[in-house]
Amino acid sequence: MTDDSPFRQVGQPVRGGIVCVVDHASSHVPADIDLGIAPELLDKHIAVDIGVEGVAERMARRHAIPAHIARVSRLVCDLHREEDAPGVVPETSDGHLIPGNIGADVERRLARFHRPYHAALGEWLDAARPGLVIALHSFTPALESGGAARPWEVALLYNRDDRAARHAIRLFADLGLTVGDNQPYSGKQLNATMDRHAEARGRPYLTIEIRQDMIPHEADQARWADIVADVAHRTALALDQD
Numbered sequence: 493m494t495d496d497s498p499f500r501q502v503g504q505p506v507r508g509g510i511v512c513v514v515d516h517a518s519s520h521v522p523a524d525i526d527l528g529i530a531p532e533l534l535d536k537h538i539a540v541d542i543g544v545e546g547v548a549e550r551m552a553r554r555h556a557i558p559a560h561i562a563r564v565s566r567l568v569c570d571l572h573r574e575e576d577a578p579g580v581v582p583e584t585s586d587g588h589l590i591p592g593n594i595g596a597d598v599e600r601r602l603a604r605f606h607r608p609y610h611a612a613l614g615e616w617l618d619a620a621r622p623g624l625v626i627a628l629h630s631f632t633p634a635l636e637s638g639g640a641a642r643p644w645e646v647a648l649l650y651n652r653d654d655r656a657a658r659h660a661i662r663l664f665a666d667l668g669l670t671v672g673d674n675q676p677y678s679g680k681q682l683n684a685t686m687d688r689h690a691e692a693r694g695r696p697y698l699t700i701e702i703r704q705d706m707i708p709h710e711a712d713q714a715r716w717a718d719i720v721a722d723v724a725h726r727t728a729l730a731l732d733q734d
Contacts, residue, residue, distance in 0.1 A: 496522065498571070498605040499612055502549060503558030505620030510724050512559040512626040513613065514548045515572040515685055516541035519565045527567055528591035537632040538585035539565045543707030543716075544630050550717035557626070557721055560613050567593070569605040572629075574684050580606065587637035610688065617689055624656060624728045625690050625697040626720070630704045631676055645706055647672030649679030649699040651687055656696040659730040663723045672701070696731055698724060 505511050519540035521527060533539060551557040562571050566582070567590055573580040581598045583590055617625070634641050646664050648657040648671065657673075664671045674680065679699055683691070690697035700720060707713050 498562060498564045498569075498609045500561050500563055501558065501612075501616065502561065503552040503556065505558045505616070505622065506556070507621050508623045509620070510557045510624045510626065510728060511617070511620055511622045512548050512551055512557050512628055513685060513689070514541070514544050514559060514561045514628050516566045516570075516629060517545040517548065517561045518563050520563055521565050521568055525568055526592045529567075529588065533588060534565065534567075536586075537630075537704060538588055539567050541566075541628075541630040542632075542704040543702065543713055544628050546710060546713035547702070547707060547717045547720065548628055550714050551626075551721050554714075554717065555721035557724065558620075560616055562609065564605050569601045571606060571609050572682070572685050575602055575606060577684070586632075586635055610685075613685075613689060617693075617695070622695065624724060624731065625686070625695055626724055627686050627690075627697060627699040628720070629699065629701045630707060631701045633703055633705050642672075642676045642703065643670055644672035644675055644701075645669045645703050647675050647701040649674055649677070649683060649701060650697075651679045651683040651691055653691050653696070655734065656698050656727050656731060659727045660698050660700070660723050663726055664719075667719065667723075676701070698727060 519534040548559040552559045570580050581593050581596050581601050583593045648661050650657040686697045707716050
Protein backbone atom coordinates (compact mmCIF):
# COMPACT_ATOMS: atom_id res chain seq x y z
CA MET A 493 0.00 0.00 0.00
CA THR A 494 1.34 3.46 -0.92
CA ASP A 495 0.58 6.85 0.63
CA ASP A 496 -1.88 7.62 -2.17
CA SER A 497 -3.54 4.20 -1.98
CA PRO A 498 -7.37 4.30 -1.97
CA PHE A 499 -7.45 1.85 0.95
CA ARG A 500 -5.68 0.75 4.09
CA GLN A 501 -5.96 -2.44 6.09
CA VAL A 502 -5.95 -2.79 9.86
CA GLY A 503 -5.33 -6.12 11.56
CA GLN A 504 -4.65 -9.59 10.21
CA PRO A 505 -7.55 -11.84 9.14
CA VAL A 506 -7.91 -15.28 10.65
CA ARG A 507 -9.03 -18.03 8.29
CA GLY A 508 -12.77 -18.51 8.76
CA GLY A 509 -13.11 -15.46 11.03
CA ILE A 510 -14.92 -12.14 10.74
CA VAL A 511 -13.69 -9.20 8.66
CA CYS A 512 -14.99 -5.68 8.07
CA VAL A 513 -15.19 -3.57 4.89
CA VAL A 514 -15.72 0.21 5.05
CA ASP A 515 -16.32 1.77 1.61
CA HIS A 516 -17.19 5.30 2.78
CA ALA A 517 -14.78 5.77 5.69
CA SER A 518 -12.92 8.85 4.44
CA SER A 519 -13.60 12.44 3.40
CA HIS A 520 -10.14 12.75 1.81
CA VAL A 521 -9.86 14.51 -1.54
CA PRO A 522 -6.45 14.25 -3.26
CA ALA A 523 -4.72 17.59 -3.78
CA ASP A 524 -4.86 17.29 -7.57
CA ILE A 525 -8.67 16.92 -7.63
CA ASP A 526 -10.85 20.02 -7.26
CA LEU A 527 -14.47 19.16 -6.51
CA GLY A 528 -15.45 22.83 -6.58
CA ILE A 529 -17.40 22.63 -3.31
CA ALA A 530 -17.24 24.46 0.01
CA PRO A 531 -14.79 22.76 2.40
CA GLU A 532 -17.47 22.30 5.05
CA LEU A 533 -19.35 19.91 2.78
CA LEU A 534 -16.57 17.39 3.30
CA ASP A 535 -17.75 17.03 6.90
CA LYS A 536 -21.25 16.03 5.79
CA HIS A 537 -22.73 12.66 4.97
CA ILE A 538 -22.48 13.34 1.24
CA ALA A 539 -18.68 13.05 1.53
CA VAL A 540 -18.21 10.41 4.24
CA ASP A 541 -20.12 7.90 6.37
CA ILE A 542 -19.72 9.82 9.61
CA GLY A 543 -18.35 7.79 12.52
CA VAL A 544 -17.70 4.48 10.79
CA GLU A 545 -13.92 4.79 10.54
CA GLY A 546 -13.66 5.07 14.32
CA VAL A 547 -15.99 2.11 14.83
CA ALA A 548 -14.03 -0.04 12.38
CA GLU A 549 -10.67 0.93 13.92
CA ARG A 550 -11.87 -0.13 17.36
CA MET A 551 -13.34 -3.36 16.05
CA ALA A 552 -9.99 -4.19 14.45
CA ARG A 553 -7.80 -3.24 17.40
CA ARG A 554 -10.00 -4.32 20.31
CA HIS A 555 -12.13 -7.13 18.89
CA ALA A 556 -9.81 -8.80 16.35
CA ILE A 557 -12.10 -7.99 13.42
CA PRO A 558 -9.66 -6.74 10.78
CA ALA A 559 -10.81 -4.04 8.39
CA HIS A 560 -10.34 -2.96 4.77
CA ILE A 561 -10.92 0.80 4.94
CA ALA A 562 -11.36 3.34 2.14
CA ARG A 563 -9.04 6.36 2.06
CA VAL A 564 -10.87 8.53 -0.46
CA SER A 565 -14.17 10.41 -0.31
CA ARG A 566 -17.22 9.00 -2.01
CA LEU A 567 -17.44 12.37 -3.80
CA VAL A 568 -14.17 11.61 -5.58
CA CYS A 569 -15.15 8.05 -6.49
CA ASP A 570 -17.93 6.09 -4.87
CA LEU A 571 -16.42 2.70 -4.13
CA HIS A 572 -19.85 1.33 -3.21
CA ARG A 573 -21.15 1.57 -6.78
CA GLU A 574 -20.70 -0.55 -9.88
CA GLU A 575 -18.25 0.91 -12.38
CA ASP A 576 -21.04 1.79 -14.82
CA ALA A 577 -23.37 3.30 -12.19
CA PRO A 578 -24.31 6.95 -12.85
CA GLY A 579 -23.23 8.02 -9.36
CA VAL A 580 -19.80 6.39 -9.30
CA VAL A 581 -18.40 9.92 -9.78
CA PRO A 582 -21.37 11.93 -8.48
CA GLU A 583 -22.31 15.26 -10.04
CA THR A 584 -24.90 15.92 -7.32
CA SER A 585 -25.51 14.55 -3.84
CA ASP A 586 -28.45 15.26 -1.53
CA GLY A 587 -29.22 18.50 -3.35
CA HIS A 588 -25.60 19.70 -3.55
CA LEU A 589 -23.96 20.24 -6.93
CA ILE A 590 -20.43 18.86 -7.29
CA PRO A 591 -19.11 21.11 -10.09
CA GLY A 592 -15.67 19.51 -10.30
CA ASN A 593 -17.21 16.18 -11.24
CA ILE A 594 -19.16 17.52 -14.21
CA GLY A 595 -17.25 16.32 -17.24
CA ALA A 596 -14.69 14.52 -15.07
CA ASP A 597 -12.60 11.72 -16.55
CA VAL A 598 -14.54 8.85 -14.97
CA GLU A 599 -12.27 6.19 -16.47
CA ARG A 600 -9.27 7.82 -14.83
CA ARG A 601 -11.00 7.91 -11.44
CA LEU A 602 -11.98 4.25 -11.78
CA ALA A 603 -8.44 3.25 -12.69
CA ARG A 604 -6.92 5.27 -9.86
CA PHE A 605 -9.35 4.49 -7.04
CA HIS A 606 -12.14 2.01 -7.74
CA ARG A 607 -10.25 -0.83 -9.39
CA PRO A 608 -7.26 -0.93 -7.00
CA TYR A 609 -9.61 -0.80 -4.01
CA HIS A 610 -11.70 -3.73 -5.20
CA ALA A 611 -8.79 -5.74 -6.54
CA ALA A 612 -7.07 -5.54 -3.15
CA LEU A 613 -10.32 -6.29 -1.33
CA GLY A 614 -10.90 -9.37 -3.47
CA GLU A 615 -7.38 -10.67 -2.84
CA TRP A 616 -7.69 -9.95 0.90
CA LEU A 617 -10.97 -11.84 1.16
CA ASP A 618 -9.76 -14.75 -0.96
CA ALA A 619 -6.78 -15.16 1.35
CA ALA A 620 -8.85 -14.81 4.52
CA ARG A 621 -11.74 -17.05 3.50
CA PRO A 622 -13.89 -15.34 6.16
CA GLY A 623 -16.86 -16.98 7.78
CA LEU A 624 -18.63 -13.60 7.92
CA VAL A 625 -18.08 -10.24 6.21
CA ILE A 626 -19.30 -6.99 7.77
CA ALA A 627 -19.92 -4.05 5.44
CA LEU A 628 -20.08 -1.04 7.74
CA HIS A 629 -21.92 2.18 6.80
CA SER A 630 -23.77 5.04 8.49
CA PHE A 631 -26.78 7.09 7.44
CA THR A 632 -27.97 10.61 8.11
CA PRO A 633 -31.04 11.03 10.38
CA ALA A 634 -32.68 13.15 7.67
CA LEU A 635 -31.81 14.07 4.10
CA GLU A 636 -31.32 17.77 3.38
CA SER A 637 -33.21 17.39 0.12
CA GLY A 638 -36.35 16.31 1.97
CA GLY A 639 -38.16 13.16 2.97
CA ALA A 640 -39.25 11.62 6.22
CA ALA A 641 -37.07 11.39 9.30
CA ARG A 642 -35.24 8.10 9.66
CA PRO A 643 -36.09 6.59 13.05
CA TRP A 644 -33.92 3.46 12.88
CA GLU A 645 -30.87 3.43 15.11
CA VAL A 646 -29.28 0.61 13.17
CA ALA A 647 -30.30 -1.22 10.02
CA LEU A 648 -29.44 -4.38 8.11
CA LEU A 649 -29.37 -4.33 4.32
CA TYR A 650 -29.23 -7.32 1.98
CA ASN A 651 -30.02 -8.34 -1.57
CA ARG A 652 -30.82 -12.02 -2.08
CA ASP A 653 -28.80 -13.54 0.76
CA ASP A 654 -30.38 -12.67 4.11
CA ARG A 655 -28.92 -15.59 6.09
CA ALA A 656 -26.84 -13.44 8.41
CA ALA A 657 -29.11 -10.38 8.36
CA ARG A 658 -32.05 -12.31 9.84
CA HIS A 659 -30.01 -13.30 12.87
CA ALA A 660 -28.54 -9.81 13.33
CA ILE A 661 -31.91 -8.05 13.07
CA ARG A 662 -33.14 -10.18 15.95
CA LEU A 663 -29.97 -9.71 17.99
CA PHE A 664 -29.94 -5.92 17.63
CA ALA A 665 -33.64 -5.79 18.52
CA ASP A 666 -32.97 -7.88 21.64
CA LEU A 667 -30.70 -5.01 22.75
CA GLY A 668 -33.67 -2.64 22.68
CA LEU A 669 -32.61 -0.90 19.46
CA THR A 670 -34.92 0.28 16.70
CA VAL A 671 -33.78 -1.86 13.78
CA GLY A 672 -34.39 -1.28 10.09
CA ASP A 673 -34.97 -4.22 7.76
CA ASN A 674 -33.65 -3.05 4.36
CA GLN A 675 -34.12 0.55 5.52
CA PRO A 676 -33.50 3.49 5.03
CA TYR A 677 -32.86 2.14 1.53
CA SER A 678 -32.96 -1.36 0.14
CA GLY A 679 -29.98 -3.59 -0.43
CA LYS A 680 -31.91 -5.01 -3.34
CA GLN A 681 -31.20 -1.74 -5.16
CA LEU A 682 -27.81 -0.80 -3.67
CA ASN A 683 -25.53 -3.56 -2.46
CA ALA A 684 -22.64 -3.25 -4.89
CA THR A 685 -19.65 -4.25 -2.75
CA MET A 686 -21.37 -7.16 -1.05
CA ASP A 687 -23.00 -8.29 -4.30
CA ARG A 688 -19.53 -8.54 -5.80
CA HIS A 689 -17.43 -9.83 -2.93
CA ALA A 690 -19.94 -11.74 -0.77
CA GLU A 691 -23.12 -12.81 -2.58
CA ALA A 692 -21.28 -13.73 -5.77
CA ARG A 693 -18.85 -15.85 -3.73
CA GLY A 694 -21.39 -17.43 -1.37
CA ARG A 695 -19.98 -15.61 1.66
CA PRO A 696 -22.41 -14.71 4.48
CA TYR A 697 -22.37 -10.99 5.22
CA LEU A 698 -23.91 -8.21 7.27
CA THR A 699 -24.37 -4.79 5.71
CA ILE A 700 -24.80 -2.71 8.84
CA GLU A 701 -25.98 0.91 8.73
CA ILE A 702 -25.70 2.94 11.96
CA ARG A 703 -27.52 6.26 12.25
CA GLN A 704 -24.91 8.98 12.32
CA ASP A 705 -26.12 10.71 15.48
CA MET A 706 -25.40 7.43 17.30
CA ILE A 707 -21.64 7.60 16.56
CA PRO A 708 -20.38 11.22 16.38
CA HIS A 709 -17.83 10.96 19.22
CA GLU A 710 -15.09 8.53 20.18
CA ALA A 711 -17.00 7.21 23.19
CA ASP A 712 -20.02 6.50 21.00
CA GLN A 713 -17.83 4.78 18.42
CA ALA A 714 -16.25 2.60 21.11
CA ARG A 715 -19.68 1.61 22.40
CA TRP A 716 -20.92 0.71 18.93
CA ALA A 717 -17.75 -1.22 18.16
CA ASP A 718 -18.57 -3.37 21.19
CA ILE A 719 -22.18 -3.77 20.06
CA VAL A 720 -21.41 -4.62 16.44
CA ALA A 721 -18.60 -7.02 17.38
CA ASP A 722 -20.86 -8.84 19.83
CA VAL A 723 -23.73 -9.13 17.34
CA ALA A 724 -21.35 -10.25 14.59
CA HIS A 725 -19.80 -12.98 16.74
CA ARG A 726 -23.21 -14.23 17.81
CA THR A 727 -24.41 -14.15 14.21
CA ALA A 728 -21.40 -16.21 13.14
CA LEU A 729 -22.20 -18.78 15.82
CA ALA A 730 -25.84 -18.91 14.73
CA LEU A 731 -24.79 -19.46 11.11
CA ASP A 732 -22.65 -22.40 12.19
CA GLN A 733 -25.73 -23.95 13.79
CA ASP A 734 -28.09 -23.36 10.83
